[in-house]
Amino acid sequence: ETGVTQTPRHLVMGMTNKKSLKCEQHLGHNAMYWYKQSAKKPLELMFVYSLEERVENNSVPSRFSPECPNSSHLFLHLHTLQPEDSALYLCASSQDLGSTTDTQYFGPGTRLTVL
Amino acid sequence: EDQVTQSPEALRLQEGESSSLNCSYTVSGLRGLFWYRQDPGKGPEFLFTLYSAGEEKEKERLKATLTKKESFLHITAPKPEDSATYLCAVLGGKLQFGAGTQVVVTP
Numbered sequence: 001e002t003g004v005t006q007t008p009r010h011l012v013m014g015m016t017n018k019k020s021l022k023c024e025q026h027l028g029h030n031a032m033y034w035y036k037q038s039a040k041k042p043l044e045l046m047f048v049y050s051l052e053e054r055v056e057n058n059s060v061p062s063r064f065s066p067e068c069p070n071s072s073h074l075f076l077h078l079h080t081l082q083p084e085d086s087a088l089y090l091c092a093s094s095q096d097l098g099s100t101t102d103t104q105y106f107g108p109g110t111r112l113t114v115l
Numbered sequence: 116e117d118q119v120t121q122s123p124e125a126l127r128l129q130e131g132e133s134s135s136l137n138c139s140y141t142v143s144g145l146r147g148l149f150w151y152r153q154d155p156g157k158g159p160e161f162l163f164t165l166y167s168a169g170e171e172k173e174k175e176r177l178k179a180t181l182t183k184k185e186s187f188l189h190i191t192a193p194k195p196e197d198s199a200t201y202l203c204a205v206l207g208g209k210l211q212f213g214a215g216t217q218v219v220v221t222p
Contacts, residue, residue: 004158006158040124040214041214042119042211042212042213042214042215043159043202043204043212045209045210056209090158090159092158102147102206103149103161103164104149104161104210105161106151106158106159106160106161107158108156108157108158109156109157109158111156
């Protein structure tokens with residue numbers, strides 16, 4: 001098992017709902033990431049945090065709102081999603097950001113279905 | 116723009132039938148190439164990091180190699196438990212993933 005946990009593992013929501021995804025890392029890392037994984041497509045980087053500060057936002061719609069209250073926790077707040085947002089949402093962490101030896105470790109993901 | 120292409124998209128092997136997966140890349144200033152394994156419904160699991168052409172890493176039946184334009188993941192005498200999707204990722208300015216190769220090993 002990895003040191004990155006995600007809850008919930010599965011989520012079904014309507015387009016008008018508001019929900020949050022939670023990620024926690026137990027590895028003492030300083031950088032955390034949100035990815036979206038759709039079938040047959042490469043992982044899409046959504047957000048990057050380093051030492052609790054957002055350092056990257058890859059043109060993600062505002063209906064996705066990240067929050068990083070400390071270096072161990074990362075949230076993704078969801079509201080008024082669209083059916084095309086249905087995907088596997090993965091959280092990852094790494095020791096630091098930008099190091100050439102850095103490796104990202106992933107959580108198990110949250111399978112999100114938007115009806 | 117950095118690009119990562121994995122081939123084939125899918126691979127079906129008999130148990131014991133060795134094969135190779137390919138990861139071709141174009142990147143400005145390669146800082147690392149990563150291989151991950153992903154099982155259905157789970158997050159990617161780290162396998163290897165390669166940093167320079169000519170480098171090789173091994174783990175059980177898996178061996179990863181790197182040239183200046185591509186990386187190979189060789190699976191020697193695979194077993195059914197090697198069935199998974201194998202992802203390649205390249206670190207240049209940022210980490211970029213390929214779409215993966217889905218491997219199925221039948222008894």
